[in-house]
Amino acid sequence: MRNKKVTIKLPYITEEIFIGEKMLDFVISKIKSRKYDKHVLIVDVNAKIDRVEYFNKLIKELNVVDIVILHPTPNYKSFKECEKIIKRLINVKASRNSCLISVGGGYVSDITGYVASNYMRGVDFVQISTTLMSMVDSVIGKVAINFGNNKNLLGSFYSPKYVFSDLDFLSTLKKDEKVLGLSEVWKHALIRRDDTVIKKMECYLSNFSNKSYLDFIYYSMKVKASCVAPDYNDKNGSHKALSLGHTFANFLEKKSEIRHGAAVMYGIIFVAILSKSLGKLSLKNYNQIIRTARKFEKNIGMLKNIQNDIEIEKVLDSFFSDKISEKNSLNFVLPTNFGYFIYKDVPKNCVVDALGAFKRLSL
Template identity: 45%
Template structure:
């Protein structure tokens, strides 16, 4: 019997069950088929579909009404992609006792979840994430799509009812994709000050991997996010904002430089570490303890110099005014502290100019 761990996330409107294990994809399909849904529609990443097509065909039992294959690129995380799925659901006469299944990374999960939360005022969806990023960060609490060139403008606080994290699926990824996902795991270590997990990330970046490393990292991230989301589901009391560490500047970088989400978040975290030093929420000793892992990430990502060369501070500041966590006329950023994080909601344009000047000179290698 394969080892399968589970995590239960208790949210105001749903109890989400997450299963984590190795080589559990067929187990997941059997469990889903056995559930009491009238019909299922599968939305699957085009890069992944060819690897699991035969698995889906073996488990269909006439319950899968359709399989929708989508490309996991930014232009598809728009309403047009959602509209295509909705049309298929209407054609299949999907009712409220039907379910969507998302198989893929964060884009596929967001698009599928957005449709699920809106179709007939909300139906269940189930997620089988296939990337480090989606397993560690994108499967609890919220879904969103882009609109009008603005990232994640439309969305809601909504989770899949069931999630199956098959660690073996990560074997299909190249090292860059894994490293981009590990940035989100690193983010979680920073906001809860967990040095032991940070060391495991460093081990992987140094090539010192071991069999259960991604099982351990995924479970840590999910437990961290579970605790945060259960305590601040609707992002009302500031706890949930911890998950936005690095994301304010990252949203701009993704659009400007066409970066992947993980690499953009990495540079967003560097900026917020600089802001943390600026506001004295961390001291130099704390910064020095973080620097070695920053260096290891930069050795693998290697975009810092290009970003520094093309910085346009006024353009960035104007763009950041539209970030969703801002309050009033000031900017809001998540900063690090000695033992975790704090939310700074009165960051001025002047503070940002100083931080970006320091960022433009930042040298870690």
């Protein structure tokens, strides 16, 4: 088994991401080396099932003082969940030299990161990723929770000290969850216009061979790190590349309980339509995106429902209030023939036409 490491230097922190198999001893030794006074585990209930030995060893070797079990629900990443954890931290007298260890997918890592960034003005956290989504799109540089109907409204530019992506966790993850994780790999491959990775993904979506995980995760972490490091606080552009497909995805996630990975997949299709109509994407490259989309759709199968639910005015409202739009202009990150392009002030009629084309699309 090849093990891989991605190091990313951000202001105030160097984040290290380790990808491999059977990593428990390594995880324990890395965390121990930091000599925290207390460790608190925040664990996804489904990642814990059937892993008695793993958790017993982690708890024993690290002298874990409390274990908070989280149950991902549709209305997740709420402030209420954070409150529960904060009360538990107070209860065990967690200090500024304590460490929160999240073991779970994006849900648990975002909640843990948000609490870690606020408790006593910031304590360390470590992420043990257990879903493909969290492995390919790990917390690098930012964490967020939802507030009311607003996705990722409360958050910080904050990073775990370490991320461990132990592929053994994927053995219990449902196939559907793996497909959802792949949508972020797709986004990363489009940002870099990397046909080799796209072909590999299409193969995976047909045969689900598990040989590709390490490569997908390593590739995604390299792309994500290269976008975040020069622009950690999301001001000068490269960080924004990661929003490719997310403007439409944010609308879908606000509107319904669609999963993030599925929303991103449909978001990518929408910006491909828009990019082609704005002359930024050739017909050949657009067709290639549609070919990949077909493979996703075979597994996700929500296109018809989403098309029926689209009310153009409501989508436009959501686009105007999206993080990426500014001064009443419609901005999008588009996939292009060479990678990505941040298109500012897209004419409203072009967006409306693209929404119409999305509604008529058949895959």
